[in-house]
Amino acid sequence: MERLQRLGRHLNVAATQPAAAAGALDEQVAIVTGGAGGIGAAIAHAYADAGAIVVVASRTLANLEAVAAEINARHPGRAAAIECDVTSEEQMQHLVTETVARFGRLGEGSQGGSSPQPCMHAQPLLA
Numbered sequence: 001m002e003r004l005q006r007l008g009r010h011l012n013v014a015a016t017q018p019a020a021a022a023g024a025l026d027e028q029v030a031i032v033t034g035g036a037g038g039i040g041a042a043i044a045h046a047y048a049d050a051g052a053i054v055v056v057a058s059r060t061l062a063n064l065e066a067v068a069a070e071i072n073a074r075h076p077g078r079a080a081a082i083e084c085d086v087t088s089e090e091q092m093q094h095l096v097t098e099t100v101a102r103f104g105r106l107g108e109g110s111q112g113g114s115s116p117q118p119c120m121h122a123q124p125l126l127a
Helices: 002-011 038-049 060-073 089-103
Strands: 029-033 051-058 077-082
Touching: 002 038, 029 038, 029 089, 038 060, 051 060, 051 089, 060 077, 077 089
Parallel strands: 029 051, 051 077
Antiparallel strands: none
16 A cells, blocks of 8 residues: 555656646546556546546556545545446547446546557547
């Protein structure tokens, strides 16, 4: 846990990059893959701290729900968890479709905490 907290401090983008300060991402909708822990969770927290609505995605739903609950405790209604294996094009399609259904849009700068390989880009899914 201490190691993860240290990692989170090092990745606290809002503290190290003025562009990501509180409010810099107001109302943007971001998908963070690998969001169930580690770097992905730290990215999700930093995006939420900067004002984004965050969809955390990973293969482990229980861990995702915990990360989303942590974010929602600090920023009510700003996070959702969607189970997704990024190596599956069908699951990626569901992730994007579900995100747009819930929040009406998807931001341009969605990030991943981990991915073994990119299987697709979100832009064609929105066409």
